[in-house]
Amino acid sequence: MFQFKCPHCGLRDANEFTYGGDATIAWPDLGASEQEWFDAVYQRENPRGPHREYWHHAGGCRQWVVVDRDTLTHEIHGCRAASETQK
Amino acid sequence: MSHYSVFSVLKGGLTSQRNWSRAWRDPAPREAYDVIIIGGGGHGLATAYYLAKEHGITNVAVLEKGWLGGGNTGRNTTIVRSNYMLEDNAHFYEKSLQLWEGLSVDLNYNVMFSQRGVLNLAHSDAQMDAYSRRGNAMRLNGIDAELLNREQVRQYAPMLDFTDNARFPIVGGLLQPRGGTARHDAVAWGLARGADRLGVDIIQNCEVTGFHIENGTVKGVETSRGPIRAEKVGVAVAGHTSHVMAMAGVTLPIESHLLQAFVSEPLKPFIDGVVTFGAGHCYISQSDKGGLVFGGDLDGYNSYAQRGNLPLIEHLGEEVCAMIPSVGRLRLLRHWAGIMDMTMDGSPIIGKTPVQGLYLNGGWCYGGFKATPGSGWVFAHTIAHDEPHWINKGLDLARFREGRMVDERGAGPVPGAH
Ligand SMILES: Cc1cc2nc3c(=O)[nH]c(=O)nc-3n(C[C@H](O)[C@H](O)[C@H](O)COP(=O)(O)OP(=O)(O)OC[C@H]3O[C@@H](n4cnc5c(N)ncnc54)[C@H](O)[C@@H]3O)c2cc1C
């Protein structure tokens, strides 16, 4: 099982977390073009390798974290508070 | 290549089974073909077979990076059904089911298609309402569907939990009698042999590593065994769809996810048809060897690893025990995983792409085995005519941009939720 080092709770099992998908998507402004919205909502790079993704620590501190994980090897390279990556 | 028959079996018996010829050739790739199909899974092989059989296009190569059926074709739980509600899915999967019904004879190869029925359990009145709606939609489309009450379910599947303290009491169910299972490896082998007999080159250990595209038109592919030219290229690589299409510069509304499957130790005949749990996501059937074959939800995160994790195994074990408490002490024999090409609406993509001459067959999510013959049939038509068949017209790539989702579950643009 994956374990993520939650910045608030320490090393925890993945089944305390809920997956939130690709964290590299930048949500466009409300007035952005249809193309920009289409890209953000539907199109995915879906990389075979390093992937930056959101997980929600639903069974813990209930904070969102950003995890760097390899989709081919399942190696986990980092876990940070999402609030930090937003700054 | 010999025709299989009672006589060939007898002859094989009398000659110590030593004189069988190869089921298909092992040719080296030629410099050019009329059509190249990337991916030697069920869909790629079916496409090549129907290109040759229905459209007379035999100068075709199927390029497979590993071995035939080493992808999801050989990893799935083999459930075949057409119990869909939305028009675009209903017609497509029903076409596929009809092809399944004649496939063994057509291929001269026993794919062991067994129409033992697929039953979806309902555990609440609301779920019965939803099933009667789906069943009616199916019947209006000419697809068989029967709504069963609790007693009828008990007769059909007495091993389920009908006790008073069942965690999820069974209210009824929706049965598709024509649904069932098939032998997955036989499907790959039978299609490969069928295509090969019509002249198709099946080339294993040949990975496509790039495309030759000039002025927006495909000219051929680059492979681990050298370049191969073709004016038409069809992509049927299931879980690897995003990765392969990215080589042609096409980004897709797809995420690759993990799906696990499980087989228990063998039992005497216990479950006749396919039964699916309605209070969670779990489907179970019994193989001809006696093992209970079951699967459930995705692991829930992007992955290309072809192996799953323990939380899902535990979750699925709980579901199976809630459904059929008597299997509680049964031991698990094997489990494995495959890579699912999950789309934003949970339905497949079969059609043209922004690159001229490049055709896409993907986004099968976890339901592509049952689609195998239908998918090959409509994809061959699409490639031969440079235009979709009416059956796959609504399953095109442009639907995502144009807002024509085919979202059977109503889960929205979250691939892992379908
Ligand atoms: C655990 C599990 C259970 C499932 N259960 C069911 C079920 O009960 N019913 C159902 O209908 N469906 C089920 N499915 C889904 C079904 O198996 C797939 O949707 C379907 O098999 C996909 O099509 P395919 O057979 O062509 O794919 P595959 O067999 O995966 O074929 C794709 C091929 O492309 C090859 N390839 C990839 N990249 C390249 C490249 N660059 N060059 C050359 N070749 C390449 C791969 O090696 C692979 O052999 C299940 C899947 C899994 C994993």
Ligand SMILES: [Zn+2]
């Ligand atoms: Zn936490």
